[in-house]
Each structure stands twice: as structure tokens, then as C-alpha cells.
Amino acid sequence: MRHRYFSAKTRKEKIACQKEDTNLRQKIAKLLEKEGWKHDTAKQIVAFDPYDQNASSPFFDAEWMFGLRENGDGVFDVVIGNPPYVRQEQIKEYKPAFKKMFQCFTGVADLFVYFYEKGLSILNPSGILTFISSNKYFRSGYGEKLRRFVGEEKRVLQLIDFGDAPVFDAIAYPCIAVIQNGKPNNGGKVSVYTWEPGPALEDFERVIAQKGFAMPQSELRADGWRLEADETLRLLDKLRKAGKPLGEYVEGKYYGGIKTGFNDAFVVDRETRDQLIAEHESSAEVLKPFLRGRDVKKWRVEYADMWLIFTRHGTAISKYPAIKRHLEKFKEQLAPKPSDWPNNKPWPGRKPGSYKWFEIQDNVAYWQEFEKPKILLRSIMDTPTFAYEEVGLYHNDTLYMLPDAEKFITTILNSFLCWWFLCKTCPDLQGGFLKAQKEKLFQIPILSLSPSDKKTLENAAEKFAKSDIPITKTYKLEQEINTLVAHLYGLTLSEYTLILNDLKLSDEVRSACLEEFRGIAKNGAAGG
Numbered sequence: 001m002r003h004r005y006f007s008a009k010t011r012k013e014k015i016a017c018q019k020e021d022t023n024l025r026q027k028i029a030k031l032l033e034k035e036g037w038k039h040d041t042a043k044q045i046v047a048f049d050p051y052d053q054n055a056s057s058p059f060f061d062a063e064w065m066f067g068l069r070e071n072g073d074g075v076f077d078v079v080i081g082n083p084p085y086v087r088q089e090q091i092k093e094y095k096p097a098f099k100k101m102f103q104c105f106t107g108v109a110d111l112f113v114y115f116y117e118k119g120l121s122i123l124n125p126s127g128i129l130t131f132i133s134s135n136k137y138f139r140s141g142y143g144e145k146l147r148r149f150v151g152e153e154k155r156v157l158q159l160i161d162f163g164d165a166p167v168f169d170a171i172a173y174p175c176i177a178v179i180q181n182g183k184p185n186n187g188g189k190v191s192v193y194t195w196e197p198g199p200a201l202e203d204f205e206r207v208i209a210q211k212g213f214a215m216p217q218s219e220l221r222a223d224g225w226r227l228e229a230d231e232t233l234r235l236l237d238k239l240r241k242a243g244k245p246l247g248e249y250v251e252g253k254y255y256g257g258i259k260t261g262f263n264d265a266f267v268v269d270r271e272t273r274d275q276l277i278a279e280h281e282s283s284a285e286v287l288k289p290f291l292r293g294r295d296v297k298k299w300r301v302e303y304a305d306m307w308l309i310f311t312r313h314g315t316a317i318s319k320y321p322a323i324k325r326h327l328e329k330f331k332e333q334l335a336p337k338p339s340d341w342p343n344n345k346p347w348p349g350r351k352p353g354s355y356k357w358f359e360i361q362d363n364v365a366y367w368q369e370f371e372k373p374k375i376l377l378r379s380i381m382d383t384p385t386f387a388y389e390e391v392g393l394y395h396n397d398t399l400y401m402l403p404d405a406e407k408f409i410t411t412i413l414n415s416f417l418c419w420w421f422l423c424k425t426c427p428d429l430q431g432g433f434l435k436a437q438k439e440k441l442f443q444i445p446i447l448s449l450s451p452s453d454k455k456t457l458e459n460a461a462e463k464f465a466k467s468d469i470p471i472t473k474t475y476k477l478e479q480e481i482n483t484l485v486a487h488l489y490g491l492t493l494s495e496y497t498l499i500l501n502d503l504k505l506s507d508e509v510r511s512a513c514l515e516e517f518r519g520i521a522k523n524g525a526a527g528g
Helices: 003-005 011-034 037-049 088-101 112-121 142-155 203-209 228-241 271-278 279-284 319-328 367-371 407-415 418-427 451-465 469-490 493-500 505-522
Strands: 076-081 122-133 154-162 176-180 189-196 213-216 267-269 287-291 306-309 373-376 385-390 401-404
Touching: 003 011, 011 451, 037 189, 076 112, 112 122, 142 385, 189 203, 228 418, 228 493, 267 271, 271 287, 271 306, 271 319, 279 287, 279 319, 306 319, 319 493, 367 401, 373 407, 385 407, 385 451, 407 418, 407 451, 407 469, 418 469, 451 469, 469 493, 469 505, 493 505
Parallel strands: 076 122, 154 189
Antiparallel strands: 122 176, 154 176, 189 213, 267 306, 287 306, 373 385, 373 401
């Protein structure tokens, strides 16, 4: 009958099924009483309405169901679920309680993280949890405690990562995790698969059976889970050992861009900039050449002649009368929100803060770094997007910088090898994009090179940066440089082939790179 209810096509049919369900429950209750059940207990069967989504069953004992036995063990053989994906910003009021309850707590963890820990805590000593959830905990910073807890304290039986494949309507970046309670076995293997778009979901079982593979659970490390075959994991380890991590190489220098809070007031074009200086020459002191995210491409900066009114915290606005008059036109939108402003009333200005209405919203204590030679990058990329900039351009908060970084590093960062490394370590986003987080970016190994090899890579970065180079020459040069970088890192032909295949390059590019690689090896070039 309930099958008929869920198969019904009309509201009328469904109501009829619900009535029949009620009659059946009453009959069952009478049969139970005849068999010796207490009247009140039998009535609970009648009282439970499975079609009322807002009521729990009267025979559901929440304290027992989600409690622990006296010996501390959980009560369930199996926990199956699809935990709600609720962002951390929506659970602010619960965070103090979660901090006391969960060892996987972090201040920015989304809600589903706590469902994993809770689900595992109510399993019996050998029970199994199966969740469909977001895969964000695989590589995100807030997932580190959960990765350590699961990877080091539980037996992971299976992981299937769907990436951004549209397999579920309600979950972005879904995964399936099957985890058993109990300590991992030495040498234990995890059955894993990363779903590739193409096969129909009806072929799910067959694809998993044919293409899934086993990897050591010991590779599920706290710094990030990568569902990769042994040859990929070995290559990642080889690369990490090949040089000094980028973070050490740049001595931890990594800075975000400037957030004004209202760009319409603070970012101006050349005409407005010249007019402000003409009105009062002091304006030139706080007008800085400015880049937007769209102005930084792979290898090159395409400056659009935009200017930032950089009135940082502590600026004496009286020294810049023309700037003040310009900003006063936007005074309502620039005012910081007062602490006593009612939450239910919209505020026309900027967020709360100690800044004055004419100042940049966020304090930029490192502002001198903008005026140094630096490598610029976008944090969200679908292709390596690093450019060397040495004229002192400021930039917005969609860009990041590595000040004082040597120019040759730009060439390494834009190489196939480096892009493959980032693809394997950074969180995936939809549409083939990734988020180059600082902690992941800083893991990139930078070789200790001879002066001549450094110069070769520097020269390449300079050639690529010239906007007048024909695309055909750039293509050929990139092919040569990518192959040289692979040799410098000591890759074998099979390792370089693995990288080129994983990046899903065209057959033409892949073949040309491999031919170049064989040519360098034959001629005994750098890296052997």
C-alpha cells in the first residue's frame, strides 16, 4: 500500500492511500492486542502517521537511540545518512556548544563535519557508517581534524569522489564514504574511485568494479586526502623531496589584495585621476596604479590604467582636499555601520569597523609590499595564472602576491608539472577550477638551480610577459619550457607521460611535449 502511495500520480490517489494506511494500522493494533500486547502499546502503532513530516513516532526513544551503552560503546550496527550541508555562517549560535561536544570542531567547519563524528560515536565497536555528503573535508583546512580522526582512528573501507559531476541535485561536490569503527589495520587498503563525467549513472556499479582501485589507508593523511593510484602518490612524494617548499623559499611572505568596501568610490580611471591631481597636486600621493583580478593573465599583467585612492588607516584627509571632495559624494555608502544599528534595519554603508568614512575599509599594514617586485596570482584558477610584476602595482582582494620572489619561480609555477601538483593537492571547484590555498601553494617544491638554469627560466618568463609575442611562438616556447622543467625535476618519461595524461591535454600538445622530452634526454640536457 505504501508503495502505491509513493507511486500515485494524483493527490486524490494519495489521500485514498493514506486512509487505507490508517485502517491497516488499526487492524494491526487489534491483532497485537489479541497476541497479548498492552492496549497503550498497540495504540502507538495507530498514532504513528508516517505522512506527517513534522512529527516523530511515539515509540521512538531518542535518548536510547542516540545515547551510549553503560560501557561507553555505541548501539548501532549501521549508520546510514545524508548529513545536511549547512555552511558554518548559519550555525554561529551553536558553535560554543559544538566546541565542547566534538573533537573535530573548528570555528569554520560546516555542519556535516559534526554529523560524521556523531555518527561514528553511536556505532558499536565494529559497526559501519555510510554517508553521502560533500567532499569538502577531503582537502579543506576545516576538515583537517576530521581527516585525522577518521584516517588514524577508524577503518576506511571505501571512498567515492564525484567531484563536480551532477549526480545529486542537493549536494555540491558529493562523495560516498564507508567507514568502519575500530583502529585501522596495518597495511589496510581503501577501495577508492574518482568519478569521471561520461558514463551514465546506471553504469555506476560496473564502472566502480572495473576502474576502482585500492590504496593504502596510510595515504589518507591529515594534510589532505587524495584518491590516487600508487604511481601518482609516489610521484607526489618524489616532487616534494625534489626541492624546498615554496613557503620556505619566500619566507612565508604571501599577502592578499586591498578590500575597499566600496570600489565605486575608491577605484577611478585615468581621466578622474588626472582631474583630482589637477585640482590639488597632493592627490598624487594617495593615487596608486591598481589591478583588478581580470587584469592578471598567465605570464602577463594587462594594466588597464585604473587607479586606487589609497587612504589607508590614519590618513590625514585634510591634506588631500580634492580627494575628500570626491569621496564626499559617496559618504553615505562609505560610512561604517554603527555597533548599535538595529539588525532588522538595512544599513546603506559599509561593514562595522574602526575605520573612518574616507579610509579604505580594511587595514593594510603590509602596504609597502605592493611596491616591490612580486609574483601575482589568482586564488581561483582553471589554468595556472601567475605573472611577474616589478613596477609596483597595487591590486584588489581577488589577487594575491608573493613579494620579493625571484622571477624564475614564475616559470616553475606556470609549468605543467606545477599545475598537476596543484590539481592533486588543492580543493576542486566546479567547472574545472581549483582554489590555490596558501597552505597548498606553499607546498610546491622549488629546486635549487644553477645560475644558468635560473637564467633560462627567467628569460622564458620575460619572453612570455611580452604581449607582442605571436601565439604560435608562445605555444612552441611553452612546450620547450614545460619539458625543461620536467627534466630539471628529474622526471622519467613515464612520470612525465602520467602528468600530461592527467591534465587531459590535446593529443597534439601531449605528443609534441613527449617528443621534446625525448630530444632533451637524448642530448643530455639539464636533469638528464
